[in-house]
Amino acid sequence: MHGAGNDFVVIDCRDGAALPDAEGIRRMGDRHFGIGFDQLLTVEAPETPGAVASYRILNQDGSFAGQCGNGARCVAHWLVRSGVTDVPAFELDSPAGVIRVRRIGNDYALGMGHPRFAPAQIPLLAEAEALQYFLPLDGVTHAFSAVSMGNPHAVFRVDSVVDAPVERWGKAVQAAQVFPEGVNVGFAEVLDRGNIRLRVYERGVGETLACGSGACAAAVSLMRQNLVARTLAVHLPGGTLMIDWPDDAAAVTMTGPAVWVYDGEWRDD
Incomplete structure (x- = not known):
């Protein structure tokens, strides 16, 4: 998937599927010898009442990221396209807290929380x-x-x-x-x-x-x-x-696209 060209591999981990280790993520993220992505996103079971799902973000080097607005839109679109939710507004649990999502046509508006300047x-x-x-x-x-x-x-x-x-x-x-x-x-x-x-x-x-x-x-x-x-x-x-x-x-709102490119199966053998 991608959001304005910021591209992701999205893995459904709601059943508790284990992630690849850091080396496996680096191989998967290689644009010449793997799939290629900016970040890997996991879709997981929700952590708070009312949330549809939670997600985590891993960089190409296997490290975790604290937030990714383009990734959050892609997770939201993945949930809608996969039939997990069909309501126009819902919540996601992110590494930085609860994200509020609204569908606006083909775009998604996200409540990105309050900026911190301290x-x-x-x-x-x-x-x-x-x-x-x-x-x-x-x-x-x-x-x-x-x-x-x-x-x-x-x-x-x-x-x-x-x-x-x-x-x-x-x-x-x-x-x-x-x-x-x-x-x-x-x-x-x-x-x-x-x-x-x-x-x-x-x-x-x-x-x-x-x-x-x-x-x-x-x-x-x-x-x-x-x-x-x-x-x-x-x-x-x-x-x-x-x-x-x-x-x-006020909290910050970001609105933009999310695009499903293709799906498949990763075979690390």
Whole structure:
């Protein structure tokens, strides 16, 4: 499956099926010798009353991720397409808490929760919360915003996402000791108050065609600085996501597509 080009293998583990080990996940995720994916998603039995199912997220390197908005939409679509639920609104248990889902035509709107800006909640090693922090990159000090959307994000505003040093800075920021649990690194170009372009270098994966939590992180970071409107179209290489954050006390809503590509059986022999 994919959400705006952010692609996934989805495994039904509701009967308690065991996941492959980290090496097996790496083999499965290899785009030349396996299936290829940005993340692997598991669909599992619900953990809270009222939820339809729960899910977990594993990166290409076998590590667990805390949240994935594009993945959550794909899990929602998998549940609908598989006949597990046919209601227009339902809840999912995610690694970051309960996700509320609404079907809107062929798209899904997700309640992504409240962004967290306190350094200890990201986590980020900083003395106090700020709109911007600073890191030396390529011999020059650059400003970035930091936020958790259930997973840590650093957001750099750039003049052009085409020319942004995504891989070089992405690796450098992920290696910086100020993010003790690693970080997803976004590069945002403001087009106007209603539109931005975004590229994201994800923790445990590398650059992806889309990142739902990264779109939320970039949007709320720019909204806090009054650089964009509170409803924002985020244009990623794989497609467009709509982000709504009515005010600083509100939860974030993300709306976008989810596409079933094919299904099959993995034979590791």
